[in-house]
Amino acid sequence: MDPLTGLAIAAGAAGGVAVAPIALGVIGFTPVGVAAGSYAAAMMSAAAIANGGGVAAGSAVAVLTSTGSEQVVWVNGGAGTAAVVI
Template sequence: MGLLTAALVVGGGAAGAVVAAPVVLWVAGFTAAGITVGSYAAGMMSAAAVANGGAVAAGSTVAVLQAAGAAGLSTAATAAVASTGASAAATVAWLAALI
């Protein structure tokens, strides 16, 4: 794989992850209107509330994902998602080159 191809794969992975993150949050049930009834997010919220004595703790995974679903990703979260997407794309490209 050439350098240009590698750059395109990594860049595509980063961009794809940033575009996909809000969609994945919405599909899981973390929406701007709150957590969708009967969704995966509702199950996570229920389990978190039971484990925490009836409330969802501030800063917990459920709280952070709901904040991202409601308000969108922060700059730091966008950078983290892009980095993860780029790393995943680079790993897949590397493994594909081995085959």
Template sequence: MWGEMLGAAIGGVVAVAAAPVVLSAVGFTGSGIAAASIAAKMMSAAAVANGGGVAAGSLVATLQSIGVLGLSTSTNIILGSVGAAIGAAGASEVS
């Protein structure tokens, strides 16, 4: 039981902490989309598909918004909960 609780705690913290790091590494930064990044390629593909612009509410627009503004409290709660569930499940498989 303690292993599952520890796994849940670690999983929750890692999920919440990793999301901004991963988004930044992919190219969705606080100052905009980084040149020559995966995000730039996604933005280019979205613009070509939409006739030159990126649609509001699209995946690229949403991820860029998160890159600039950060994740909302409710999103962090969801990420933490999912991470905790995965961490607990992983810990129960190990023990």
């Protein structure tokens, strides 16, 4: 792999990490839970109906809810920048 391709992959990965919390928030997976009336709420409702009243652990909705509730903090160190989930 040439250096330019490696750089493009690294930039894309970093961009994905930076944009993911924003994208989850836009569709309704927020740090304080699922926003009422959002796309995430519709997903949660459909998952609960399909599972007889509860959202299955490990399902896409459960994982997105957990991911949306995490706070991402950017840490600048001597070797570079890292995303730390707290």
